[in-house]
Amino acid sequence: DVKVTQSSRYLVKRTGEKVFLECVQDMDHENMFWYRQDPGLGLRLIYFSYDVKMKEKGDIPEGYSVSREKKERFSLILESASTNQTSMYLCASRSDRATYNEQFFGPGTRLTVL
Amino acid sequence: AQSVTQPDIHITVSEGASLELRCNYSYGATPYLFWYVQSPGQGLQLLLKYFSGDTLVQGIKGFEAEFKRSQSSFNLRKPSVHWSDAAEYFCAVLVGNEKLTFGTGTRLTIIP
Numbered sequence: 069d070v071k072v073t074q075s076s077r078y079l080v081k082r083t084g085e086k087v088f089l090e091c092v093q094d095m096d097h098e099n100m101f102w103y104r105q106d107p108g109l110g111l112r113l114i115y116f117s118y119d120v121k122m123k124e125k126g127d128i129p130e131g132y133s134v135s136r137e138k139k140e141r142f143s144l145i146l147e148s149a150s151t152n153q154t155s156m157y158l159c160a161s162r163s164d165r166a167t168y169n170e171q172f173f174g175p176g177t178r179l180t181v182l
Numbered sequence: 183a184q185s186v187t188q189p190d191i192h193i194t195v196s197e198g199a200s201l202e203l204r205c206n207y208s209y210g211a212t213p214y215l216f217w218y219v220q221s222p223g224q225g226l227q228l229l230l231k232y233f234s235g236d237t238l239v240q241g242i243k244g245f246e247a248e249f250k251r252s253q254s255s256f257n258l259r260k261p262s263v264h265w266s267d268a269a270e271y272f273c274a275v276l277v278g279n280e281k282l283t284f285g286t287g288t289r290l291t292i293i294p
Contacts, residue, residue: 072225099280108191110272110286111226118280126281158225170216171282173225 072174091159100142188285205273214276
């Protein structure tokens with residue numbers, strides 16, 4: 069089974085702090101994604117990566133950056149956290165080896181910025 | 183631009199009753215459609231997907247969905263719900279073989 073893990077289930081940070089959210093997948097998937105999930109808005113794509121050191125902006129990249137130094141790991145960075153970044157963050161991965169393959173999701177990190 | 187609409191924010195169903203969750207999409211090309219389920223405190227799990235062929239798709243946990251091009255719909259159904267089906271359900275469309283665009287979700291409550 070594919071496993072996508074996220075470093076924390078719950079995180080509380082203060083405004084202005086630098087925040088790192090880590091995601092690791094164990095199935096050698098080429099593509100990785102970061103979403104945020106908010107009530108009434110569904111999931112919105114922040115960034116995705118289709119290869120090591122490659123990144124593409126999603127629909128809401130402002131205030132975020134990402135890093136993919138190794139194939140299995142995709143980090144989301146909040147350079148200076150703000151209260152409007154309080155949300156649930158979901159990581160996902162997907163293989164290129166099958167056409168239109170599904171995305172596999174991690175359990176999520178619920179981030180609260182005070 | 184592509185979009186997915188789930189018109190029902192919250193649905194309550196009695197255990198053992200049938201279920202239909204609605205999903206409408208707007209996309210210029212042939213859509214590739216997914217239904218995901220999110221149990222409380224969990225990530226998303228794929229229920230089923232449609233790419234081509236038979237418009238009635240079978241998924242896990244006894245769910246099925248029917249693609250209707252004329253109505254731009256991909257509704258999710260289950261003939262008899264169980265208490266463990268209480269969760270949030272998301273419809274999504276694949277764009278450009280890369281990105282998923284999600285609907286806003288439907289929360290399902292099951293009453294005894």
